Amino acid sequence: MYWEFSRKSFQRSAAYRFDVWTRIAGNIMFLFMWGFIWYALYYGKETVGGVSFQAMLGYIMISQALQGIHGAGAQLWEIQERVRTGDIAMEMLRPYDYTTRMLFSDLGSIFFYFITAVLPLYTVLFLVLKPSVSLTLAQMGLFIVSAVLGFLIRFCIEMTFGLFTFWLIETGGVEDVFYFSISLFSGSLVPLWFFPGWLEQVAHYLPFQAIFFVPNSIFVGQLKGPDIFNALLGQAIWLLLCFVILRLVWHRASMKIVIQGG
């Protein structure tokens, strides 16, 4: 039944194609910005901390591609808006689980965005810019598993943050904590291996690094051998934990709405 939501949101994305183009245009512009920043940082240096510029280029390209894919789903502010306006009450009246429905809707719009924008454009970019990536078939498979786990973790965390709106009238602070963590601690812009030691430790104990840093590192071959499996295990544990927290918060939130509606 939930696949129907995916199909509908796929069709909706197809109807609003202009949105897709503007979004990918922004995404590519940020890719170029970060490309030039890293190029300037690396200027005159072969490798920094054992990482070459070509590997770093691969890192930011895959990071930007993944961020594009993540961004095609419902955003934090949309979830907040739905809670704030009370639209969510209508959703709860219907015979399905709200968070699962959101996940499947996201899958639909993401799939459209992926096949029409991210996949063709980034294939060309990878062929033209030729960053160094380690692409054995096995590693590619592990990367995909890791990226999917990362996506689900991000979904659970974003949804949980969105549901906090049930308790808060003004969500400004919560939002900023979320966006800051997701941009810095996830390693989406700067990989964790360039962090100062203590900050890297902090980041390793947070769930955000499981979203972008782990799949990106597998993709460029910075994570190898048994380390990959440890990282995947870590992701699986984070996913389980984030999922449990999401369900708990959702449960409490639905109780809350019953009280307010009574």
Place this chain on the structure above:
Amino acid sequence: MVSIMRGIGLYSYMVGASIRAQLQYRYAFVMNILGWAMTYAGTAVTMWVLLYSFGALDGWIFWELIFLFALAVLSWGVCMIFFFHFRSLDQYIVNGTFDRFLVRPIHPFFHFMAMKFDVGAFGQFLFSIAAVGLAYSNLHLHWTWQWLVFLGAVIGGALIQGGLLVAISSVAFWTTRSERLYWVIMWPLKSLMNYPLSIYPRLVQLLVVFILPFAFVNYLPALILLGKTGRVFAPFWGALSPLVGAIFFALCFRFWMLGLDRYKSAGS
């Protein structure tokens, strides 16, 4: 003269109403300001992490980079106070509520501009003034006449960014949609300018100097103010910010008026 005085009086009155409205929700008011300040502090932390292993970005050390960033945030704060709500002009057009700005005995541009005085911009001031202060002392700067350049950069920067907001909003007069353009043109451009212009290809440099003059918002003034030498542009260019800002804003304003003449109400 009388009409200008009347305009200023009206503007202050409407701004007063707008501030009072925003002060009704104390918690939201404070969180809004703190939220903006925290967002910028977050970007500053990212810059610090970025430079931790590398030391400098094209010759710009951490505090110079922070100064460059904070200068842009400061003038963006000034710009936000006056022009930020132009971003959502298209919603007024789509809903047909824009018409009310046309039937009142005030200039529609002025009326729309006075509609909101965004106090969230104090978050920008909180961050940027603290950051400029810290950079000033950490870089051991001693400005005299440079304060004039600094002031000029803030005014010019606010006009340049405000001008682009106004120009983007006027697209809605033709297409009824413009907010997307903000996210495609202005947001990436603003992010681009947080880093030294010299790292980008020549084409981008020419674009932000001669067409959408964002180089005059922070990069060119920062060259003078930090006593750096640009490889391509002479530092004195940075002193021209207010002039460039005035010309660019005037052009954008003309474009807005052109759009207004074409405007046909979408309301039924």
